[in-house]
Amino acid sequence: MKPGCTLFLLLFSALTASITAHAQLSSSTTTAPYLLAGSPTFDLSISQFRENFNRQNPDLPLNEFRAIENSRDKANLTRAASKINENLYASTALERGTLKVKSMQITWLPIQGPEQKAAKAKALEYMAAIIRTVAPLLTKEQSQKKLQKMLIAGKGKHYYAETEGAVRY
Template sequence: MKKAPGSLLTPIPILLALLTVTAAHADDVSSRSNDLPTAPYLLPGAPTFDMSIAQFREKYNTANPDLPLSEYRAIDSRLDKSPLTRAASKISETLYASTALEPGTGKIKTLQITWLPIPGSDEKAAQEKAQAYMTALMRFFLPTRSPEDSRKRLNELLSKGKGARYYSQTEGALRFVVADNGEKGLTFAVEPIKLSLTVP
């Protein structure tokens, strides 16, 4: 992965804040505590998806040619003092994909889509695009679900997580996370809850 260009650096503090979103009860259905410990994917020995970010991007883009992800570029994670490698892919001025990778193996700990709401005439269209990417990320891991069912499921998660710094629900070996920081951004994440989870 190449170093992030200047165009990606502007929202990095926001992305890092959202990437390090914390959870009080990682394995519970949800958490709305104000006293939030470390996010589960940051804990030692946290599980990974059994693939690299390059492998994910290739498979994802093949399955979603209308919602492509550009190359992920490494970003400086020294601000949060995490040993994980962080990377982001710019989709638009208000939409980013990001990840945290296991040191050494490069396997994926979390995959995230972050929308930065900017008021204006394009806000609704930008929100629709963000939700389309979030739905596509969900369907990548649950390919037997129809687009309609996946969008409905996403809307349920976003509704339940509205206004929450961290909200999670598990489904099989997956954890879906919503981090709603209002005007600072909305993040949807998919994480494994089983060691070295193999994806379809």
């Protein structure tokens, strides 16, 4: 990452509890266990996920996801992204063949100037909406509080993760 550029990632994924998946990792690979072949997926294809998200969040549309070429893990995964606006993107790792969601992330590229506050607020809205999509019992207020708690806990850290049931944020 370039100095001065902050990148926020909200990642959730189906957890892998399989010892086999961990055993498949070699010291030379850096693939996360939840992205390996055979690791759990959400029971939604990317199209179903997007339709559900858009129905639940009509003011926060997710556009169609487009495949991204990636030779590193091509055999197991399809990676795709959707541009929300100039500084906000959604990206996903999908199970090859079924296109079921293995992970979803929102990437916010902060901007400077008078639009900074509104851009940050929009990014936080999308992040909280993703949380509600995978934890549908949470209210809007609860998902916003959960997001703020995670942002505070992860502030200044290169990597932060929080696990809740089968979901990793």
